[in-house]
Amino acid sequence: MQNSRSKILSIALTFCFIIISCRFFYWQIIKAPELKEKAKNQTYKIEKISPDRGKIYSSDNFPLVLNQTTYQLSLYKPNFKEDIDQLLAKIEQINPNFKTENEESIDKFKNNSSQKWITFNTEFNEDQKKSLDISGIEFQKIEKRFYPENSLATDLLGIISKDNNGTQIGYGGIEAFYQKQLQGKTGFIFGPQDATGKTILNKKSWSSDAINGRNIFTNINRSAQFYVEKILREGIDKYTADSGSITIMEPKTGAILAMATLTATNSATMSSIRNPAISDLFEPGSIFKPLIVSMALDTNSIDTDYICTKCNQPHVIGKYNISNWDSEFHDNSTLQDIIKNSDNIGMSYIIAKLGKDNFLNYYQKLGLTQKTGVDLQGEAKPTIKTEWPEIDLATASFGQGIVVTQVGMLQAFNVIANDGVLVKPKVVNYFAEGNKITKNKNDKETRVFNQDTIQKIKNILKYAVENGVTAKLKPDNLEVCAKSGTAQVAIEGSYENNSSTIASYIGFSPCNNPKFTMIVTINNPKTSPWGSSTAAPIWYELASKLNDLL
Amino acid sequence: MFNKPFFLLIIFIIILQVTFSFYYSSEIINQNNLINQNQTVLEDIKNKNQDLEKKLAILSTLTTIEASASQKKYINLKEIINLKN
Numbered sequence: 320m321q322n323s324r325s326k327i328l329s330i331a332l333t334f335c336f337i338i339i340s341c342r343f344f345y346w347q348i349i350k351a352p353e354l355k356e357k358a359k360n361q362t363y364k365i366e367k368i369s370p371d372r373g374k375i376y377s378s379d380n381f382p383l384v385l386n387q388t389t390y391q392l393s394l395y396k397p398n399f400k401e402d403i404d405q406l407l408a409k410i411e412q413i414n415p416n417f418k419t420e421n422e423e424s425i426d427k428f429k430n431n432s433s434q435k436w437i438t439f440n441t442e443f444n445e446d447q448k449k450s451l452d453i454s455g456i457e458f459q460k461i462e463k464r465f466y467p468e469n470s471l472a473t474d475l476l477g478i479i480s481k482d483n484n485g486t487q488i489g490y491g492g493i494e495a496f497y498q499k500q501l502q503g504k505t506g507f508i509f510g511p512q513d514a515t516g517k518t519i520l521n522k523k524s525w526s527s528d529a530i531n532g533r534n535i536f537t538n539i540n541r542s543a544q545f546y547v548e549k550i551l552r553e554g555i556d557k558y559t560a561d562s563g564s565i566t567i568m569e570p571k572t573g574a575i576l577a578m579a580t581l582t583a584t585n586s587a588t589m590s591s592i593r594n595p596a597i598s599d600l601f602e603p604g605s606i607f608k609p610l611i612v613s614m615a616l617d618t619n620s621i622d623t624d625y626i627c628t629k630c631n632q633p634h635v636i637g638k639y640n641i642s643n644w645d646s647e648f649h650d651n652s653t654l655q656d657i658i659k660n661s662d663n664i665g666m667s668y669i670i671a672k673l674g675k676d677n678f679l680n681y682y683q684k685l686g687l688t689q690k691t692g693v694d695l696q697g698e699a700k701p702t703i704k705t706e707w708p709e710i711d712l713a714t715a716s717f718g719q720g721i722v723v724t725q726v727g728m729l730q731a732f733n734v735i736a737n738d739g740v741l742v743k744p745k746v747v748n749y750f751a752e753g754n755k756i757t758k759n760k761n762d763k764e765t766r767v768f769n770q771d772t773i774q775k776i777k778n779i780l781k782y783a784v785e786n787g788v789t790a791k792l793k794p795d796n797l798e799v800c801a802k803s804g805t806a807q808v809a810i811e812g813s814y815e816n817n818s819s820t821i822a823s824y825i826g827f828s829p830c831n832n833p834k835f836t837m838i839v840t841i842n843n844p845k846t847s848p849w850g851s852s853t854a855a856p857i858w859y860e861l862a863s864k865l866n867d868l869l
Numbered sequence: 870m871f872n873k874p875f876f877l878l879i880i881f882i883i884i885l886q887v888t889f890s891f892y893y894s895s896e897i898i899n900q901n902n903l904i905n906q907n908q909t910v911l912e913d914i915k916n917k918n919q920d921l922e923k924k925l926a927i928l929s930t931l932t933t934i935e936a937s938a939s940q941k942k943y944i945n946l947k948e949i950i951n952l953k954n
Binding site (some may be wrong): 468 | 896901905908913916921922923926927929930931932
């Protein structure tokens with residue numbers, strides 16, 4: 320009997336042992352990798368280290384864009400150790416506007432017992448955060464951009480905002496174009512955490528350091544940019560225009576010294592993402608004429624002794640009549656007078672001599688068929704016709720029927736300022752990463768016109784400035800080579816039902832070894848439609864300032 | 870059942886292990902606290918640096934310079950160097 324009992328006991332024990340062994344086998348062998356991973360996830364965590372976004376500086380090393388850390392305040396009811404009103408009074412002591420800024424949400428939070436948590440939009444600085452180290456108050460860190468010069472150069476700088484994934488990225492201008500360089504590289508620490516969830520830093524962990532974004536040093540001349548925005552604002556108001564744009568370039572290097580677009584004071588604020596100076600296409604009008612004359616001189620289609628013998632009447636092409644802007648005729652106009660008087664009839668005969676193929680060849684060489692490649696986001700690609708009937712070629716001679724961006728037109732005109740060589744516009748001068756400096760690469764320069772042609776066109780432009788309608792605007796101490804333009808604005812391919820114009824003035828100073836090339840465009844000025852009466856005075860006022868600054 | 874020296878050795882080893890584990894864990898906590906403190910100090914310095922950079926930039930903005938110039942206000946910077954002998 321006893322023997323059989325001990326047998327049963329040993330069988331039962333063996334059976335239990337087998338079951339337990341099987342269970343051990345299941346958990347320790349079969350489920351081992353899964354459990355190992357679970358344990359690792361509970362004891363190890365990955366912590367992201369955010370890099371500092373690169374700053375943006377002007378040419379005088381002034382920070383146009385800095386980083387700023389602020390904090391958003393949250394309240395969590397379960398952690399309150401005092402009455403909410405007492406808590407709010409303490410917050411109000413530190414930030415006097417807090418209650419008034421958040422009155423509505425505070426009332427809702429107080430009256431809704433089921434709402435445990437609230438976050439306010441009011442921002443607190445580091446000192447304020449430290450003063451509010453109270454149970455029930457939590458802070459979230461926010462990295463922002465700070466602009467010491469406020470809205471200065473907004474079009475050039477762009478903005479940053481969160482994308483769909485909640486990551487801060489650049490929109491428009493330098494912020495977007497150089498997103499990769501500015502953002503840096505996120506670092507991480509993968510290591511064990513303690514009971515409170517803090518990483519145990521001295522235990523075995525794997526980490527990769529965050530690499531801060533590169534600082535960007537631009538060519539933006541802060542003082543020039545300041546005057547551009549000030550004088551443009553005054554000009555838009557004075558000439559009751561819809562908007563206006565100005566871009567200034569250093570002739571030899573293509574460095575963009577200033578660029579701004581402003582709208583009328585009473586119109587809607589423009590988006591900081593879209594920069595009309597690079598994204599809006601317009602018909603350049605008469606400011607295009609010096610380029611056509613340069614093409615004709617360069618190909619020897621005409622010479623400086625050219626005289627327009629048919630300028631005493633409209634130029635009839637098929638059913639179209641080409642006339643002058645002032646309805647006057649200038650018989651036997653010299654080449655200088657054609658530019659001085661902005662003679663459309665004379666220009667239409669010059670382009671006929673130049674020919675379509677030569678025109679298109681130079682048009683392409685001047686970079687007008689493609690984007691300039693300026694280092695700003697959002698540049699528009701100009702469009703060009705495929706068919707060129709005689710009338711379209713004739714209107715192109717005075718800048719109608721072709722479209723360019725403001726920066727594209729400036730790049731092309733700058734070829735005259737830069738002795739016939741095309742340089743690409745560049746906003747950024749160099750990048751700095753610690754002590755390492757990387758120069759922004761320059762594209763290959765290409766010669767468009769020969770130097771003899773340049774000398775001839777410079778003489779013509781100088782003559783036109785000193786003897787034309789804008790002569791009285793030119794300060795005596797300035798030598799200027801420039802041209803005004805007034806382009807009609809087409810609506811659905813027709814100019815007939817629209818009286819608005821784009822008034823412009825483009826030029827450089829002095830004529831030899833110029834310090835700057837500048838374009839001013841004023842959209843729909845109501846006091847006078849002409850570039851010589853609206854854009855030109857703005858150009859000369861700025862030129863006087865630039866002459867002292869540069 | 871056990872002889873006495875063996876028993877004492879086991880007791881001693883257990884006490885040693887417990888003491889060492891207490892010491893080691895408190896050392897880990899101390900070191901970790903120190904690292905956390907240093908990180909906070911570094912964060913503070915970074916914030917102060919950021920704040921100073923901001924203040925300096927504000928002081929040299931064109932708007933400030935223009936306003937100071939029109940009010941004929943300027944900071945008179947003086948430095949006296951005493952050269953002995």
